[in-house]
Amino acid sequence: MSCCSSSPFDRLPAELIYHLLEYLDISTIFISFRHVCKRFYTIVNSHDRYHVDMRLISKSDFDHLCRLISPANVLSLILSDDFNTPYQIQTFLSRFALQQCCQLHSLTLIKINESNLFTLLVHLSKCTLKSLTIECFAWDTFTHTVRLLLSSIIVKSKLEYLHLNISYRDLDAFACSPLPTTLKCLHLEHCTFQEYCMILRHSINLQKLSLTKCLMSNLDGSMYQPPDDICPVHFRTLSFGACFIRMKELCILLSCTPSVEYLKVIIWTDSCDSVINGNEWEKFIKNKLINLQRFEFFFDDLTQVTTDSLDLQTYVKPFETPFWLKNHRWYVTCDYIKSLAGIRLYSLPICNPMFMYYTNSSKISLSTLPTSEKDHVEITQYVNNISLNLNETLERGGDKASKKSSESALFRRLECLSVNFDGRHPYTSLSSLRTLIDLSSVVRLTIQLLVHNFAQKTSLSDYLSAILREASNIHTLKLTYIHSEESLHSTQSLCTLIPHTVQHLQISISNFKEMKMILEQVPQLFSVTFYSSDISNYCEDIEQWLKMKRSRSLCRHGLRCIQIWLGNCHDHDQSRPRTRRLFGRFHRRSPPS
Numbered sequence: 001m002s003c004c005s006s007s008p009f010d011r012l013p014a015e016l017i018y019h020l021l022e023y024l025d026i027s028t029i030f031i032s033f034r035h036v037c038k039r040f041y042t043i044v045n046s047h048d049r050y051h052v053d054m055r056l057i058s059k060s061d062f063d064h065l066c067r068l069i070s071p072a073n074v075l076s077l078i079l080s081d082d083f084n085t086p087y088q089i090q091t092f093l094s095r096f097a098l099q100q101c102c103q104l105h106s107l108t109l110i111k112i113n114e115s116n117l118f119t120l121l122v123h124l125s126k127c128t129l130k131s132l133t134i135e136c137f138a139w140d141t142f143t144h145t146v147r148l149l150l151s152s153i154i155v156k157s158k159l160e161y162l163h164l165n166i167s168y169r170d171l172d173a174f175a176c177s178p179l180p181t182t183l184k185c186l187h188l189e190h191c192t193f194q195e196y197c198m199i200l201r202h203s204i205n206l207q208k209l210s211l212t213k214c215l216m217s218n219l220d221g222s223m224y225q226p227p228d229d230i231c232p233v234h235f236r237t238l239s240f241g242a243c244f245i246r247m248k249e250l251c252i253l254l255s256c257t258p259s260v261e262y263l264k265v266i267i268w269t270d271s272c273d274s275v276i277n278g279n280e281w282e283k284f285i286k287n288k289l290i291n292l293q294r295f296e297f298f299f300d301d302l303t304q305v306t307t308d309s310l311d312l313q314t315y316v317k318p319f320e321t322p323f324w325l326k327n328h329r330w331y332v333t334c335d336y337i338k339s340l341a342g343i344r345l346y347s348l349p350i351c352n353p354m355f356m357y358y359t360n361s362s363k364i365s366l367s368t369l370p371t372s373e374k375d376h377v378e379i380t381q382y383v384n385n386i387s388l389n390l391n392e393t394l395e396r397g398g399d400k401a402s403k404k405s406s407e408s409a410l411f412r413r414l415e416c417l418s419v420n421f422d423g424r425h426p427y428t429s430l431s432s433l434r435t436l437i438d439l440s441s442v443v444r445l446t447i448q449l450l451v452h453n454f455a456q457k458t459s460l461s462d463y464l465s466a467i468l469r470e471a472s473n474i475h476t477l478k479l480t481y482i483h484s485e486e487s488l489h490s491t492q493s494l495c496t497l498i499p500h501t502v503q504h505l506q507i508s509i510s511n512f513k514e515m516k517m518i519l520e521q522v523p524q525l526f527s528v529t530f531y532s533s534d535i536s537n538y539c540e541d542i543e544q545w546l547k548m549k550r551s552r553s554l555c556r557h558g559l560r561c562i563q564i565w566l567g568n569c570h571d572h573d574q575s576r577p578r579t580r581r582l583f584g585r586f587h588r589r590s591p592p593s
Contacts, residue, residue, distance in 0.1 A: 009040065014043070017043055025053065026053060027058075027065065031061060047073065048103065049073070052065075052077050053078040054088060055078055055080045055084070055085065056084060056504065057085065057526070059085075059553065059568075062085075071100040072103060074103065075103055075104065076105060077104060078110070081110065081111040081116070082111045083504075085565050086527075086554055086555070086556035086563045088565070089112055091554070093116060098127065099126045101127065102127075104129065105129060105130045106132075108135075109134050110133075111135060112134065112135070117134070117142070121146070122149075125153050125156065125157075128158065129157060130158065130161065131161040132161070132163070134165065135165035158180060159182060161186075162179070162185070162186050166189055166190075179202055180203075181202070184208065186199065186203065186208070187209075187210040188209075188212070190213045190214075192224075193215065193226075196214050196256070200232060200257070201230040203232055205232065206234070206235055207236050207237065208238075209235070209238050209239070209257075210238075210240075211238075212242065213241075214240070214245070214253060226256055231257050233259070236260060238257055238263050239263075239264040240253070240263075240266075241267050241298075242266040242352075243267065244269070245267060247280060250267070254284070254289065255288050257289075260291065261294065263289065263292055263294070263296070264351050265296075265298075266351070267297070267299050269299055269301055270303045271303040271305075275299060276315065276343075277318055278317075278321075281295075282318070282321065293328075296347050296351035297346060298345075298346040298347070299344065300343075301343040301345070302342065305336065305343055307336075312366040315343060315345055316332065316334050316345075316366050319368050331368045331369040331370075332368050333348060333366070334366050334367070335363045336365075339358075339362060348377055348379045349379045349382055350383050354383075354385045355383045355386045357386050361392075380412070380413070383414065384413060384414055384415045385416035386414060387419070388417075388418075388419055390419050390428045390433075391428070409434060409435060412438045414437060415443050416445075417437065417471075418446040418448075419445075420450065421450070422450040423450065427459075430466055433467070439470040443473055443474060443475050444474070444475070445468075445474050445478070446477075447479050449481035451482060453484060454493055456486075468497055472499070473501060474501055474502055476502070476503070476504040477502045478505075478506040480507070480531065481508060483509075487510045488514055488517070491509065492517060500524055502522070504526055504527045505522065505525055505528045505529070506529040509530045509531065512538040515545075518530075519549070527563070527564060528566065529558075529561055529563045530564075532561070535562055539562055542564075546566075551567050552568060553566050
């Protein structure tokens, strides 16, 4: 730590330093920034408005921060029990009581189990939260006691933002307890149509609602009849899907929100329904959604269509009326996917954040987007996760926008990329891949190798190495491949390719030797998940090894996997630098959306 009184840092305005803290993650603040000089040390210790995000943190940094941070100085807190940080919430609760976070305004709990949720809920009523996010694993269900407690706390709160990633069965208590009137933004996974109407009726300040699925019919097949006027006066934004729903039911659902200005729907449908028909949507919007300014949709038709009966013009023509093209400038694209014999029709820009990319040779497409508009519409700006096959040729010659591909890739804002290939030549050329994806934007990469004896595939190894060099900002990598008698050599070869930026690794293995070798060859890891159908045979060995080599590690056994939040690396702790590079670690916190 610098102690020189003439340090240029002493002349920086305090307001600027506090502003900088808003752009640094909590680990960098306490483990690097705090040690730059005495003034920074004092400011960090006295600052009382910290936003603590523990999602991707190392176990050693987590332990260190728990000793340094005063919970009374925390404004927002994100805790996660996901693959990268198993048992984090339980560990946090063993060190702090939630009521110590007396300034806490925002709480996010990711993949929380029922036991930890109950512990937190008991003390949650003492917090003046404005934002609450609770996400559990898809297979988890909560007991009646926890549901009642959760409902009671939500009702009595003054929440403005609420995100509940739970099934409609866990919302039983809401039937007799309306949501807080202060609520402005709500996300629910499932609910019934009656609960949907109740939410609209009681949440008088609700502005935005996101809902994955709504069960329209009662158990006896009847449908709830809503009162005439239930839409909140300030309600403007509705996102619905992805799910299967008929146009008739969807119209009933949307008729409850005539004031909506932004509508997004992701729907699975079939040829028996009119949800994919532009004429039906035009009539409905004109009659029921007269304030609608922005309409985004993604329709997947599950009906198989043969090429003999294929006529994309019948899908696109209803979207070529003045209502779509001139009044609103709402453009669409219709794809026929040859391998699936299926149709997908979507608005532009693409509103589905998870997108399966098909090459021009594997699909037939038709769009209403005029050539003159192609340079002005960034059609992939909302896509952050795509999947593709690297054995296919990624030609974009049919897309005139590709003339600028050398300057700007088609997918420029990707965070997650999943690729697979079977090792057959030719691979997608790197130049073609660059025209499709800005690899530097990718932070999570999944690679599925459908090959045997990877160590003997020199060209494949060189190809993967080149891709990983281009994807220079990856922090999470998942590798799965076919194991054989030579899999130890294949695993060793793969380890040499893993970039130093990778902190979280998920990888398939076939024995304990591979597990140990991975941990020894990739020492920078914060977490690792090993996949194997025989994983139970190796758990005891790896846990014993961790006690000797990576103390304070936490292990969680899953279905055919073991998830490890890695503790201190004994062989590398002493050489690990105390401070970190500050530049490049600035970020802007995203507000709840």
